[in-house]
C-alpha cells in the first residue's frame with residue numbers, strides 16, 4: 238500500500254525528516270509515537286503534499302504510484318486522507334456543502350457519478366449519527382467555532398464519507414473526552430477493512446486500546462528509531478523515550 | 493480647473509443651453525449649469541474624490557447615439573428572465589421606457605414636458621445638494637438629465653414582488669445622465685432591483701433622491717455587473733423619517749470605474765439603514781464607494797457591511813462614515829469592512845469614519861485587509877477539491893454574507909448565482 242524509503246524533508250531550510258523508512262501493507266494499522274517536535278505531523282504534511290515541506294531525498298510509493306509527483310487533491314483522489322492535528326476553520330463555507338464538494342470532486346476525478354444533495358445529506362446524517370455528532374454541525378461553517386472535540390469528530394466524519402484507502406490520523410485523540418474517544422475509536426474501527434490502511438499518530442497508549450495497531454513505531458529526530466508490536470506502546474507509556482536514545486539501535490523495518 | 497478637465501467638461505456639456513421654457517425647472521437647470529461652470533468637475537484634490545482619477549473619462553469621446561425601444565425591451569426581458577416581477581422599467585440611452593412598469597411610476601421626461609410639479613420636485617436640489625457636498629457630477633446631472641424614474645408610492649401600499657430597473661446602452665460611448673426621484677408614503681413597502689447592463693465605453697451619471705416616509709420600507713438590490721469598459725458615477729440622497737427602513741445590498745461586480753456616493757439622513761426616531769456592499773474587482777477595475785450616514789434623531793440604527801475581493805491591478809475604496817449629531821441619543825452605528833487581496837498589485841483603501849456628538853451611542857467599526865488563507869486552501873485540496881475550485885469556495889465563503897442579506901428568496905438565489913459566476917471568471 239505505502240512504501241516510504243529514505244525520506245528526507247525540510248521546512249524553511251530546517252531538516253526535519255532524516256531518512257525515514259516505513260512500509261505499510263493493505264489492511265494494516267500502524268501507530269506512530271514519538272516526542273514532541275520529532276516530525277510526526279511533518280510526515281503527515283509531506284504525505285498530503287503541503288506547500289513549504291520540501292522533500293530533499295527519498296521516495297514514497299502509494300498503491301503503485303509515485304505519491305510525491307501528485308498534487309494534494311490528486312493524492313486525495315488516489316485515496317489518501319489526512320485527519321489533521323489542528324483542522325483549520327473556514328468561515329463562510331457550509332460544512333455539508335464542503336463535504337459534498339469534496340466527495341463529488343473525488344468521484345468526478347474517478348469518473349464516478351456525483352451524488353445529489355438529497356442522497357448526500359442522507360449519507361452525511363447517517364455517518365454523523367454513528368459518530369454521535371450533532372446534525373447542526375453539518376449546517377455550520379467548516380470547523381468555525383467548533384470545540385476541539387467537535388473538530389476531531391468532523392475529521393473522522395470526513396474520513397467516513399470519503400472512504401480513503403490510507404488514512405493518517407494525527408493526534409485524533411487529543412481534545413476528545415473519554416466517551417468521545419470511545420465513540421470516535423468505534424467509528425474508526427468500523428472503517429477497518431482489508432483494503433484500507435491507517436497511520437495513527439498519538440502520544441497516548443490509551444487510544445491504542447481502542448484502535449489496536451498491527452505495528453507500533455517510534456519516530457524521533459526525523460526517523461523511525463524503533464518498531465514493534467502493540468506491547469511497544471505499553472513499554473513507552475511506562476518508560477518514556479529516554480531509553481531509546483541509549484539503545485542506539487538502527488531503525489528496524491516494519492513487517 | 494485644469495485645461496484637460498475643461499476639455500472633459502466641454503465633451504460632457506455640449507454648447508446647447510438647457511431648453512428655454514419658462515418655469516421653475518428652467519431656472520433650476522440654469523443655476524446648476526452656472527455652478528458647474530464655476531466649480532468644475534471634481535478632482536484628486538477633493539477629499540472624497542482623491543482616489544478616483546477622471547483621466548479615463550478625458551480620453552474618451554461621447555456620442556448621442558441611436559436607440560431602438562423594441563430591442564431595448566427585448567434585452568431587458570432577457571436580463572430579468574424568470575425572476576418574479578411586479579413590473580419593469582428600462583433605461584436605454586437617454587430614454588426611460590415604462591411599457592412594462594406599474595402605472596404609479598412616471599418618467600421624468602414626460603413630467604418635464606408638462607412642467608409638472610413632480611418634475612420640479614425631482615429636480616429640486618435638496619438640502620444636501622445645497623450644502624457644499626454637491627460636486628460637479630451632481631450639477632451636470634441636474635442641468636442635463638432628461639430621463640429618470642419618478643414615483644410617490646401611496647401610503648400603505650405594499651409591493652412585495654420586485655420592480656426591476658434595467659439600464660442598457662445600445663450604442664457605444666454615450667454619456668447619460670439619469671435622475672430619479674423616489675418617495676415611499678407612510679407605511680408603504682417596496683422591493684427594487686437595479687440591473688446594469690452596459691457594454692460600451694460610455695459614462696453613466698445617476699442621481700437619486702429618495703424619501704422614505706414614516707414606517708415605510710425599501711428593499712433595494714443593486715446588481716452592477718456591467719461591461720468592463722463602462723464608467724458609472726452615482727449619487728444617492730436618502731432621507732428616512734420615523735421608523736423607516738432601508739435595506740440595501742449593493743453588488744459592484746463589473747465596470748471599469750464605478751464610483752458611488754450615498755448620503756443618508758436618518759431624520760426620524762428609530763429609522764434604520766442597513767447597507768451591505770460587495771466589491772469584486774479584477775484587471776484594472778476601480779471601485780470607489782462612499783456611504784455617509786447622519787444620525788439626526790434618537791434611537792436610529794445604521795449598519796454598513798462590506799466585503800471586497802480584488803485581483804489583478806484592481807483598486808477598491810470603501811469609505812464608511814457615520815455622524816451622530818447632538819441629541820441623537822441611543823444611536824446604534826456599526827461599520828465593518830473586510831477585504832481580500834488576491835494579487836500583489838491590487839490595492840484597497842478602507843476608511844471608516846465615526847463622529848459622535850450624542851449620548852448612549854453604541855458604535856463599532858472594524859476594517860481588515862488580508863490574503864486568502866493558504867492553510868484553508870490546502871485543507872480543501874487535501875480533501876480532493878482542485879485548487880481553482882478550492883479558491884472559489886473560500887472567496888465565495890468570504891463574500892457570502894453580503895448576498896445572503898437579500899430577504900427575497902428568488903432574488904437572493906439569483907444574486908448568489910451572479911456572484912459565484914463572477915468568482916468563477918475571476919479565479
Ligand SMILES: Nc1ncnc2c1ncn2[C@@H]1O[C@H](COP(=O)(O)OP(=O)(O)OP(=O)(O)O)[C@@H](O)[C@H]1O
Pocket residue numbers: 248249251253271272273274275276277278279280322
Ligand atoms: N512551518 C514550520 N516552520 C519551521 N519549523 C517547523 C514548521 N513546521 C514544523 N516545524 C518544526 O519541525 C519540527 C517537527 O514538527 P512536527 O509538527 O512534525 O512535530 P510532531 O512530531 O508532530 O510534534 P507534536 O507531537 O508536538 O505534534 C518541530 O521542531 C517544528 O517546530
Ligand SMILES: [Mg+2]
Pocket residue numbers: 277278279322407
Ligand atoms: Mg504533531
